[in-house]
Amino acid sequence: MVSEFIDLMAPRWNGKGERPRGLLPVPPEVEAAIEKEEARLAREQNIVMTPEARQRAINAWTLEYYYDGHYVACRDTMQGVEVLAVGLEEIGPLLREKSQEELLTIRVTVG
Amino acid sequence: MSGLAVPLIARTLQTTGDILLRAELDFLLRDRSGNWQPLTFRVDSGTEMTSIPADVAKLLDLPFPQQPMSGLTHGPTGQQVRAGVIRAQVVGMDGTEYIFPCYFLGDPDAPPDPNRALTLSVSLLGLTGVVDKIRITLDGTPTPGTPNGNLVVEKL
Secondary structure, rough: OOOOOOOOOOOHHHHOOOOOOOOOOOOHHHHHHHHHHHHHHHHHOOOOOHHHHHHHHHHHHHHHHOOOOEOOOOOOOOOOOEEEEEEEEHHHHHHHOOOOOHOOOOOEEOO | OOOEEOOOOEEOOOOOOOOOEEEEEEEEEEEEEEEEEEEEEEOOOOOOOOOHHHHHHOOOOOOOOOOOOOOOOOOOOOOEEEEEEEEEEEEEOOOOOOOEEEEOOOOOOOOOOOOOOOHOOOOEEOOOOOOOOOEEEEOOOOOOOOOEEEEEEEOO
8 A cells, every 4th residue: 555645845735736738847946955865865875966866856856846646647858857748637638649659758657 | 688777766755854765667558459558656565466546547548347346345445446457568678568467446437536645546566466477676775876776676
């Protein structure tokens, strides 16, 4: 049984309510959290994140920032995470119009 | 490739500052037309049976039984259960098509509920009929490329 801890202090739960599509802008809160995490890793693990690991974390946390708990169809890129559709009612038609080749580049996940 | 390392995903709770880890694995699932549809599963060693919300399965056009099982409900949620299988490839591995038992939870025709709890939304990869086909290891050893460690998946 999946655990679900709802963070009432997190941005989504404070009700900003932004739901951008396309390449997601990285919120200042995520930039700050990444810097804090980098400092923690350096201090506690003596680790400097690779650029790929840093981008992966930015993508995951940005998606979570806007879409925590919501189904999205998205693509990870080195420029950021690109949201193609949100919610089952949008994702269904999107998947039906994509070719098999295009589907292999898309993730359907809960943000 | 018969093995795969997938970085564990972390999130920071603003309330406590705690860093919470989760393991996710991307799959391709064969639909009714024979095409592959993408779906991310949460890997959950505490889950007995792999499950997918039935409305998500319908959206992806996955084959599943029309009728729910009589006398069986999903304990934590009380949802109806359809017992079937999924035909699945692990994204990033060698293309092997696995057949995993799967329970499809809830009413596939229920209207979308944007406020549905996460526990009712996430597709879970459980143990039954899975761990005899792929070995799943959680390794929290931090590295520069994977600062929170890895989910390691190997073909058996």
